[in-house]
Each structure stands twice: as structure tokens, then as C-alpha cells.
Amino acid sequence: MSISAKIVDDFVANDVSFITTVPCKQLAGVIDEVEARPDIYHIPSNKEDEGMGLCAGAWMGGKRPAIIMQNTAIGVTINTLVTLTQFYRMPLPMLISYRGELREPVACQVEMAVHTKALLNQLLIPTYHFHTESDADELDEILKYTFMCNKPVAILTDASFWGGYGDQ
Numbered sequence: 778m779s780i781s782a783k784i785v786d787d788f789v790a791n792d793v794s795f796i797t798t799v800p801c802k803q804l805a806g807v808i809d810e811v812e813a814r815p816d817i818y819h820i821p822s823n824k825e826d827e828g829m830g831l832c833a834g835a836w837m838g839g840k841r842p843a844i845i846m847q848n849t850a851i852g853v854t855i856n857t858l859v860t861l862t863q864f865y866r867m868p869l870p871m872l873i874s875y876r877g878e879l880r881e882p883v884a885c886q887v888e889m890a891v892h893t894k895a896l897l898n899q900l901l902i903p904t905y906h907f908h909t910e911s912d913a914d915e916l917d918e919i920l921k922y923t924f925m926c927n928k929p930v931a932i933l934t935d936a937s938f939w940g941g942y943g944d945q
Contacts, residue, residue: 780910780938781806784872787913788843789816791920793870795835797821797828798845803874803939807845825850826857829869836867841924843870848877848893848933849886858900858929866927870920875906875933880941897931904931907938 778786784807788796795818798808811819818840822828825846832842851873862869876883877890897904905919906912916932923930 779806779810780913781810783913784916785810785814785817787916787920788870789814790917791841791924793841793843793920794818795820795832795840795842796845797831797842799823799825799828799847799850801845801847801874803876803934803936804845804847804872807872811845824853826854829854829857829862832869833861833865833867836869841868843872845872847874849889851889851893851896855896855900858902862929863900867929868923868927869929870923871929871931873931873933874939875935878935880936893933902929902931904933906933906935908935909938912938 794816796811797820798804798811799822811817820831822831825844828844828846832844835842861867875890875893877886877888881887881890894904905915919930919932
């Protein structure tokens with residue numbers, strides 16, 4: 778089973794039935810897997826903060842949502858995370874490609890990587906960092922946690938987790 782299929786299986790096992798995604802090369806396999814699942818309502822989003830608004834609507838409509846995005850847009854999501862998701866105690870699993878780490882081929886991605894964890898920490902958002910495929914074994918428990926305590930949770934997946942940038 779591919780890691781993308783395992784991730785989506787965990788979403789389905791935890792009744793996540795609404796997922797919004799913002800395009801990302803590292804997350805393309807997961808996005809394709811989400812799109813292929815009839816038990817998940819998938820809405821592609823233009824921007825991450827827009828996607829969080831869609832997830833809030835899904836939550837209010839009785840669905841368990843998730844967002845799949847890059848870390849480079851964490852900055853534009855802060856207001857939405859605080860004044861909508863956290864204020865109204867909405868659970869939101871965020872599967873995030875952690876761009877800008879070692880072996881990153883795009884220089885502009887590095888700057889946001891320097892700030893990602895600090896911003897999430899400042900917002901008191903529990904953060905998990907997946908470096909290897911075996912780290913994904915925790916995803917089921919992370920999803921249970923976010924829906925139990927009604928909090929957003931960040932799951933950062935770096936290039937090592939996805940097998941590098943094609944040069945390994």
C-alpha cells in the first residue's frame with residue numbers, strides 16, 4: 778500500500794468526509810487518492826485560508842473536515858485559524874508539506890520553513906513532524922486527538938517523508 782493510500786485510509790477510518798486541498802507537488806499522491814475516494818467530498822481550494830473557511834462550513838454542516846496544504850501559506854491562515862477555527866473550537870487536521878528544509882530546490886521556500894513551527898507554536902497548535910513513512914503510523918491517533926479535543930492539529934511532512942525531491 779502506498780503512503781498516500783495509508784494516509785487517506787486513516788482519514789476515512791476517522792470519518793473525515795470533507796477534504797479541501799491546495800495544489801502541492803509533494804502532496805500530489807495524497808490529493809489524487811482523496812479525489813479517487815467516493816466516501817470523501819473533495820473541494821480543491823485556491824488559497825489555504827479559503828480552504829479553512831470551507832472546512833468550517835463542512836464542520837457546521839455535520840462533516841469532519843481536513844485540509845491538505847503547504848507550509849508556505851501558514852502566514853495567510855493565521856487570522857482564520859485564530860478567529861474562526863480556534864475561537865469556535867473546530868477540529869481541523871492540517872496535512873502540511875513542510876517545504877524549505879534540507880535539500881529544498883526552491884530558495885524562496887526556505888524562508889517560511891524558518892517560521893512555520895514557531896508560528897504554530899505561538900498559536901498553541903499541536904504539531905507533529907513526519908520524517909519517515911513509519912511516522913505515519915501515528916496519524917490515526919492524531920486524528921482521534923483532534924476530533925476529541927476540538928483543536929486544529931498540524932501534521933508536517935518533509936521531503937524525506939515523501940522520498941526527497943527526485944534526487945534520492
